[in-house]
Amino acid sequence: MDPIRNPYAPGAGTPPPELAGRDELRDRVGIALARVRLGRPTKSVLMVGLRGVGKTVLLDRMREDAEASGIQTLFVEAPENRSLPGILAPQLRQALLRLSKNDKAKDLAQRALRGLAGFATALKVKYRDIEVGLDFEPEPGLADNGDLELDLLALLEAAGSAAKEAGTALTLLVDELQYVKEDELAALITSLHRTAQRRLPVVLVGAGLPQLRGRTGRAKSYAERLFDFPEVGPLAPEAARTAIAKPAEAEGVTITEDALQRIIDETHGYPYFLQEWGKHAWEAADASPIALGDVERASATAIAALDESFFRVRFDRLTPSEKRYLRAMAELGPGPHRSGDIANMLHREVTSLGPTRAQLIAKGMVWSPSHGDTAFTVPLFDEFMRRIMPGDDWRQ
Numbered sequence: 001m002d003p004i005r006n007p008y009a010p011g012a013g014t015p016p017p018e019l020a021g022r023d024e025l026r027d028r029v030g031i032a033l034a035r036v037r038l039g040r041p042t043k044s045v046l047m048v049g050l051r052g053v054g055k056t057v058l059l060d061r062m063r064e065d066a067e068a069s070g071i072q073t074l075f076v077e078a079p080e081n082r083s084l085p086g087i088l089a090p091q092l093r094q095a096l097l098r099l100s101k102n103d104k105a106k107d108l109a110q111r112a113l114r115g116l117a118g119f120a121t122a123l124k125v126k127y128r129d130i131e132v133g134l135d136f137e138p139e140p141g142l143a144d145n146g147d148l149e150l151d152l153l154a155l156l157e158a159a160g161s162a163a164k165e166a167g168t169a170l171t172l173l174v175d176e177l178q179y180v181k182e183d184e185l186a187a188l189i190t191s192l193h194r195t196a197q198r199r200l201p202v203v204l205v206g207a208g209l210p211q212l213r214g215r216t217g218r219a220k221s222y223a224e225r226l227f228d229f230p231e232v233g234p235l236a237p238e239a240a241r242t243a244i245a246k247p248a249e250a251e252g253v254t255i256t257e258d259a260l261q262r263i264i265d266e267t268h269g270y271p272y273f274l275q276e277w278g279k280h281a282w283e284a285a286d287a288s289p290i291a292l293g294d295v296e297r298a299s300a301t302a303i304a305a306l307d308e309s310f311f312r313v314r315f316d317r318l319t320p321s322e323k324r325y326l327r328a329m330a331e332l333g334p335g336p337h338r339s340g341d342i343a344n345m346l347h348r349e350v351t352s353l354g355p356t357r358a359q360l361i362a363k364g365m366v367w368s369p370s371h372g373d374t375a376f377t378v379p380l381f382d383e384f385m386r387r388i389m390p391g392d393d394w395r396q
């Protein structure tokens, strides 16, 4: 069918034509933000889920929801090699400049901007990637100790006071939070703890891979009480149906029941895969309705497309020993797997594979659901590894 009208949108962070199955979570976060604005006790929210389940697009939608109700937001993605102060500072400045346009909050917002100037100047030595416009002179003693934990706390307190005066809340939306270093994460948690104690309207809505939960607990033991950790998973069958059928309907196209069922079976309801299968099924069909035969032909091209993009970008970042480790895991199935079983596959000792496993965790390729267990963070990665490294060469 007409490729120009193909509604499906596979891609990292690409908004789907229909954001299916996430209303409950959006409502939950909406309530949390409304509460924090009123100064009611509220937990920050850290959404955890595997690659491609739709964390980024959900976070982005929550930002839109928040802004529509007059809440100030700042949105950052934590890349692997940037510091938290480095990525937060410019966004925080923008939010404070917006707040300073509010008559009531003007003075406090300007004070927070002075805090930001002190913060950036004092921490620049340690975090060289802080690049932020300075609108005011620093206020001596405000967020300028050169200690991240103390200074971030003072800065968010100042920003929270300004937001409170403006009758709004400040929401920090942080994607890929698992990449933030543990001491920087600890500083963020301490700051949120303080603003919560002081009933200041500052809240974090974060997203990351499942290891984020353990990381926050290690960074600060009381983090478990400060945060909710809702899981973002594959879509339940009803939502997966909606994700495929509704965008087609909007184009006047239907899809037969068995075709729809086949897409759900093949994708296991994972959002990225749903978009890929939807796109390819549309391409395979000549006319409405999209039928089972179309989906069967689409499966081959959808898998090829995933192998070239979604899976491939991750595979290309691996060293040869990391590839062998993941290939051994794949041999054992979808997982999680015991470290001992993986080592046996490679005829190695568990301890000698420790560094490889640690690198894979740092890269976000695997995580540890419980002590001694290892699981893929990318859904269906085991099948991909068996496709891309067929045969037995990896065992040596």
Ligand SMILES: Nc1ncnc2c1ncn2[C@@H]1O[C@H](COP(=O)(O)OP(=O)(O)OP(=O)(O)O)[C@@H](O)[C@H]1O
Pocket: 009, 010, 011, 012, 013, 014, 015, 016, 017, 018, 019, 020, 021, 022, 049, 050, 051, 052, 053, 054, 055, 056, 057, 058, 243, 271, 272, 273, 274, 275
């Ligand atoms: N609720 C949903 N319904 C339908 N499609 C969705 C939904 N959520 C996400 N998608 C689609 O899934 C794909 C992946 O979304 P996104 O990039 O947000 O995932 P992610 O969890 O952030 O992945 P990663 O961990 O790799 O960053 C996109 O193509 C998006 O359009």
Ligand SMILES: [Mg+2]
Pocket: 013, 055, 056, 057, 175
């Ligand atoms: Mg993402």
